[in-house]
Structures are given as C-alpha cells and as structure tokens.
Amino acid sequence: MVKKKNKKGRGAEKTAQKMAKKSKKEEGMEDLEAMIAEFKQMDKKKTEFYEEKCTKPSPRCNLTVSVHPEKDELLFFGGEYDTGHKTYVYNDLFAYSIKKNEWTQQFVPNPPPRRCAHQAITLARDGGQMWVFGGEFASPTHSKFYHYKDLWVLGFKSKTWEQVNAPGGPSARSGHRMIGFKKQFLVFGGFHESSTNFVYFNDLHSFDLTAYQWSKLTPNGNGPSPRSACHLLPTSTGVLILGGYSKVKLKKDVDKGTAHDDMFLLEPETLPKEGPVIKWKWGKVKESGEKPSSRSSYGITPIGGNRAVMFGGVFDEDEDDEINSVFYNTMHCLDLSSFRWFPFKLRQGRTGKPGKKDKVDAVAGNGDEENAPENDCEESEIPETADKEKNLVWVPCGRMNPLIVAKGGYLYLYGGAFEEDDKQVTLNDLWSLNLKNPTTWNQVFESDDTSKDWQESDSSSSDEEGKADEACGAEDEECDSKQHPNVVLHESFDCYWARSSEHWLELMSDAADEDTPADKIREAAEDMARANYKLEKKEMKRKMEKEKTDS
Incomplete structure (x- = not known):
C-alpha cells in the first residue's frame, strides 16, 4: 500500500511538471508572465521600509492572516478579489494592532510577486519572521493561472523580504498547507491547474530552518489522498491533518468535487537530538463525539489547552446539473488528544455590535445545525426554556474560507465569501470572541458592500x-x-x-x-x-x- 501511495505521488508531480511546461506554451501565458514581471518592476521602486495608517484591507479572498510572534498584531498578506468580470491579485501587507484597534499598511522592499492561495507562517526566530511559500497569480479574466514554487522570508527586525533559493522543494502549487514543527516547517498537498487540466497532491516536504534545505519525506503507513485546502493542526505528538477538497474529471468539461472529512495523524518515528525530523509515520485517526456535517472551506485554529475551534464552511450539493450551496456559521470544538468533537456554544448574553444579516438565536441556531456555537469547549447547554427574545446573540454570517486565529485569549475571524442569488459576496469584516467568556461575537469592523461589484460575464x-x-x-x-x-x-x-x-x-x-x-x-x-x-x-x-x- 505504501509503495502505491508513493508511486501515485510521483505520478502527480510528473503530471504537474508537464502541465507547468505546457501552460507556458498556452496562448496568453506570455502576457501573464509579462504582467507579473511588470508588477515586480513596480515593486522595485520602493527601496525603504515605511508604513502608513489606513483603513482595513479591501475585500479579498485566499489571503493569509498570521499572528505576530512578539506583538499584539495580526498580519494580512496577499489575496484576490473577483468581481465575476475581473480578478485582482495583491501582494500588500497589512498589520492590525489589537491594542490600538487600528490598521497600518507596511511597505517592505522587495516583496514577493502578487499571489493568492499561498501559505504563510510566523516564527519567533531572529526577532520574528514570516515565511511564505507558493500560491498562484490569476489573469484578470480568471482564465489562466501562474503557480509559484518560490519561498520567501520577511524579517520583522530587518524589515526586509528575502527570496530563499533552496533546491529540491515542492513543485509549483496553490491550496497547499504549511505548519512549523520544531526547527523545520512542513508543506503538504495542494493543486496545480491549467486552462485544460488539473492535478492534486498528497506529497510531504520539510524545510530545515537551520540549514535552509528542502527534503521530501516519505512517511510509513497510509496517508491522506491527494487534496488541497485541508488543515494542519499541532498536537502533543505530531501534526493532525483533516479535511480538504479535491475533484476528478469524469469526462471532458465535467468535473466532480469531493469534500474530504477524514483525519490523519503524522508523527515522528524518532526525534533527533539536533536538526529536523526525517522519519515520520502516518496513522488514521478515529474520531468521536458530535462530528460536524460534511463541508469544506471552513476555518479552524488551535486555541490552547490542546483544543481547536472550527467555524463556517460550505457544502455543495449537485442536483440536476445545478449546485446548491449551504454556507455555515456554526462553531465546533475538537479535542486534539482524544479527537472528540462537540459543539461550541455561546453563553447567554446580548452584547456586541451586530452586522447585516448576522442575527441568530442562541437556542435555535441559524437553521443549518441543530445546535449553535458553544462556549470555550465546555459542554454546558443553554436551557431549552430560555427566553429567546432575551438571549439573542450576534454571530458572523455563514461563509466559506473564513480566516480565524487565536491571540491573547481571543478568537479573531476575518472575511470569507458567500453566494447571494447568482452573486459572490466577498467579505472584509473583522470579528472577535472572548474565549474565556464567550457570550457573543463582537464585530470590530463591518464589511464593505461588494454585492454591487459583481458583474457576471458569460459571453x-x-x-x-x-x-x-x-x-x-x-x-x-x-x-x-x-x-x-x-x-x-x-x-x-x-x-x-x-x-x-x-x-x-x-x-x-x-x-x-x-x-x-x-x-x-x-x-x-x-x-x-x-x-x-x-x-x-x-x-x-x-x-x-x-x-x-x-x-
């Protein structure tokens, strides 16, 4: 079984390499590369670091949000904004100060080219660092894609970006996932897409943060199938991999997507005294408790106490060649030791600032689950006899691809998207939730109204x-x-x-x-x-x- 898995992984990489070569020959790809080169020339004009106070980032999806390792700040990088008629891709860097409740845009010399669906992690090394790998650049018509395989590091102390040219890394891809582990970080999965084909990955790579070297890992055991948009969570013994999405081609111009709901544990076989872990093993995890219904594109983050909180997501149901999407705004908690799920319920209360279409009932939920969110992963229940009129809470609306992180005892949720009729609404709102006393979400910043921007164009x-x-x-x-x-x-x-x-x-x-x-x-x-x-x-x-x- 292991050999078959590895063989399939090598085949996927070869297919991706062929697709990458072929995509360069596709009509219009030269224009795409020229556009990226043009943006690089623009970025070279800024040679010194400076920052300016600004409003929140413009609406966008598939960006990254990271917690500053030494400051009470959240860092936002890149992303894309799709109006249905045109796609914009970014490489700007924003910092949100939690204490000051204000935004600044940071102009750092030599930034990575514009991208979305990349990955970024922050590490407490050399005054703090943010590492960025991969991602994609989409043409304005969203018909062609350039996938990256470059690696960048931002030094918070030096205030400079640096491209790290280390051979042997993962092939070009987006939708992958990345996590730090001791003196290395791991990259798993992702996909590569051209205008005519696509391939999903389940390969695993390690980057040595001391030697600045890539290594491809071949863990023992049966691991996850190829996928993108899964989640990596730290456990006391290794790394948990859960969920994700992939699709297969049934026939020409007909694809079938799958939202994965399985879970795997990646553990070191041995822990070396120095250097990165090289020998790993896969293990299938048996979940328990009240497992969330099938969905993809949700947000999940560790909150301390060996637990993680999940929010939102989408479930696509094919009916008579039509896709009906259900967007969730419920929360669930996962014990990272026992792998047991249970609802995360808000306590009774009515504080905080509501947003458009965000009022839900603490007892009845939002219609997509029987139970609404629960407090900090305890199993206390709001009584069924509670007065619904007096126990209204505010919850962010249902959405896919929300970004959530935990910092200083608070959970922060930013953006995402949902569909309204035939329009895709992209959000740039910011919410916070006190994990020690979770009565209701607080809407820190409202979202811009982007529904008017949508211009579906089919001809x-x-x-x-x-x-x-x-x-x-x-x-x-x-x-x-x-x-x-x-x-x-x-x-x-x-x-x-x-x-x-x-x-x-x-x-x-x-x-x-x-x-x-x-x-x-x-x-x-x-x-x-x-x-x-x-x-x-x-x-x-x-x-x-x-x-x-x-x-």
Missing part, C-alpha cells in the same frame, strides 16, 4: 463591452467612477495605488501603442490613478461639507 461580446467601458479615462467627468476601484475614506494615495495598480496598468496597456515603453505605461497609469484619486477625494470633501451644512 465574449460582454467582455468586449466591458473593455470598451473601462477605456474611459479618470479625468472624464462623464465617466462613471464606479468602473474604477473606489477610494476609501482617509486612504492615502500610496495605499490606493498599491491595491488598484493592476486595474490602471491594464487600462493604459490596452490604450497604448505596441512600442510604448513599459516605464511610460507605468507613469501614465499612475497619473490616471492619481487623477481618479483626487476626483473622488474632492467629491468626498464636498459631501462631508454638505452634511455639516445640513446639520
């Missing part, structure tokens, strides 16, 4: 109409400013340019002659963005003065 004619509309310049007052990324109140131009530059560069590239130098396109794009920025700021000021006058 080539509508694509051409969209391009024609976008050709309108920012200085043309007859141009609808909603065609361009909106300026946020109190946002500096540097912050605005960092998150919207892709939009302006594409506009200028389409309008420019073929022999126009890249630096001239950059300058014109920045001038156009600045003009739109000033125009919107002027309009904001006019509205604020009018409101003061009216009041």
Whole structure:
C-alpha cells in the first residue's frame, strides 16, 4: 500500500511538471508572465521600509492572516478579489494592532510577486519572521493561472523580504498547507491547474530552518489522498491533518468535487537530538463525539489547552446539473488528544455590535445545525426554556474560507465569501470572541458592500463591452467612477495605488501603442490613478461639507 501511495505521488508531480511546461506554451501565458514581471518592476521602486495608517484591507479572498510572534498584531498578506468580470491579485501587507484597534499598511522592499492561495507562517526566530511559500497569480479574466514554487522570508527586525533559493522543494502549487514543527516547517498537498487540466497532491516536504534545505519525506503507513485546502493542526505528538477538497474529471468539461472529512495523524518515528525530523509515520485517526456535517472551506485554529475551534464552511450539493450551496456559521470544538468533537456554544448574553444579516438565536441556531456555537469547549447547554427574545446573540454570517486565529485569549475571524442569488459576496469584516467568556461575537469592523461589484460575464461580446467601458479615462467627468476601484475614506494615495495598480496598468496597456515603453505605461497609469484619486477625494470633501451644512 505504501509503495502505491508513493508511486501515485510521483505520478502527480510528473503530471504537474508537464502541465507547468505546457501552460507556458498556452496562448496568453506570455502576457501573464509579462504582467507579473511588470508588477515586480513596480515593486522595485520602493527601496525603504515605511508604513502608513489606513483603513482595513479591501475585500479579498485566499489571503493569509498570521499572528505576530512578539506583538499584539495580526498580519494580512496577499489575496484576490473577483468581481465575476475581473480578478485582482495583491501582494500588500497589512498589520492590525489589537491594542490600538487600528490598521497600518507596511511597505517592505522587495516583496514577493502578487499571489493568492499561498501559505504563510510566523516564527519567533531572529526577532520574528514570516515565511511564505507558493500560491498562484490569476489573469484578470480568471482564465489562466501562474503557480509559484518560490519561498520567501520577511524579517520583522530587518524589515526586509528575502527570496530563499533552496533546491529540491515542492513543485509549483496553490491550496497547499504549511505548519512549523520544531526547527523545520512542513508543506503538504495542494493543486496545480491549467486552462485544460488539473492535478492534486498528497506529497510531504520539510524545510530545515537551520540549514535552509528542502527534503521530501516519505512517511510509513497510509496517508491522506491527494487534496488541497485541508488543515494542519499541532498536537502533543505530531501534526493532525483533516479535511480538504479535491475533484476528478469524469469526462471532458465535467468535473466532480469531493469534500474530504477524514483525519490523519503524522508523527515522528524518532526525534533527533539536533536538526529536523526525517522519519515520520502516518496513522488514521478515529474520531468521536458530535462530528460536524460534511463541508469544506471552513476555518479552524488551535486555541490552547490542546483544543481547536472550527467555524463556517460550505457544502455543495449537485442536483440536476445545478449546485446548491449551504454556507455555515456554526462553531465546533475538537479535542486534539482524544479527537472528540462537540459543539461550541455561546453563553447567554446580548452584547456586541451586530452586522447585516448576522442575527441568530442562541437556542435555535441559524437553521443549518441543530445546535449553535458553544462556549470555550465546555459542554454546558443553554436551557431549552430560555427566553429567546432575551438571549439573542450576534454571530458572523455563514461563509466559506473564513480566516480565524487565536491571540491573547481571543478568537479573531476575518472575511470569507458567500453566494447571494447568482452573486459572490466577498467579505472584509473583522470579528472577535472572548474565549474565556464567550457570550457573543463582537464585530470590530463591518464589511464593505461588494454585492454591487459583481458583474457576471458569460459571453465574449460582454467582455468586449466591458473593455470598451473601462477605456474611459479618470479625468472624464462623464465617466462613471464606479468602473474604477473606489477610494476609501482617509486612504492615502500610496495605499490606493498599491491595491488598484493592476486595474490602471491594464487600462493604459490596452490604450497604448505596441512600442510604448513599459516605464511610460507605468507613469501614465499612475497619473490616471492619481487623477481618479483626487476626483473622488474632492467629491468626498464636498459631501462631508454638505452634511455639516445640513446639520
């Protein structure tokens, strides 16, 4: 059985390598690589570290949130925003100060290229570090993908990004998972996709943080099947791997997806006195308790006490060639020693700030589970006779791909997405929950309304109409400013340019002659963005003065 697993893993890697070579030959891939190179040139213009106070990050999915190892800060990196008509990809870095309750955007020289579906972990080494591996860059039409296999480290003390060029690492991929373990970190799974095919991985790699070397691991026993978007959690004896998603091709243009609900334990066979663990073994875990219903794309994080908390997720049900999606906002707790599940229930209370569509009943739940969230993994129940009108609590709405982390006795939840009719709504709200006294969620920042941005486009004619509309310049007052990324109140131009530059560069590239130098396109794009920025700021000021006058 082990040999079959390893053989399948090697086959997946070979397939991915062939796909990577083939994708470079696909029509338009040269443009994609040129776009990435253009963004790299833009990033080289910033040679010194600086930071600015700003609003929360713009709406996006498939970013990473990490806990600063030495400060009360949460770090947000990268991600993508899909409007249905166009995709934006980012490589900006934001820090949220828990004590000050404020955001700053950090401009660090030589950042990784723009990406999403990557992985990032923070380590308390050399003044603190954040390591980033892999991910993907999607074309504006979300039809072509460039997968990364690069490794980067951000030094919090030196305030610099550095690309680590170590051979023998994992192949290019996204949707993988990464976790630190003693003096190494592990990378597992993921997928590689081209416009015509895809492959999922179940290979395991280790990076030695002392020697800066990659090693491919071949644990004994039967491990997980190929998958992406699974979760890695630390246990007292090793690493727990649970869940994930994969799909198989049934026939041309027909795929079938699977949400995995199995669980495996990866443990060292021996613990060396020095250096990373090389010999590992797989073990299948037998779960118990009230296991959550089948779902994928949920968030889960360790909260101390050898336990982890899970929130949200989505279940897709195929019915007559239609996919019906159920988005969850319930919570569950997992004991990382006994692997026993039970609901995480909020205690009675009615505090905190509600958000749109976020009111649920502490007794009745949200309709997707029989039980609502439970307090810090204890099994106390809210009495069935409780007065429902007096025991309302506020819970983030159901969503997929929420990002959750624990810091200082609090659980923090950021963003995610859900579907509303035919629209995908991308969230950028921030919530906190006191794990010591979990009466209700506190909405720290509300989400922007992104439903109006969704522009589903199914035909080539509508694509051409969209391009024609976008050709309108920012200085043309007859141009609808909603065609361009909106300026946020109190946002500096540097912050605005960092998150919207892709939009302006594409506009200028389409309008420019073929022999126009890249630096001239950059300058014109920045001038156009600045003009739109000033125009919107002027309009904001006019509205604020009018409101003061009216009041």
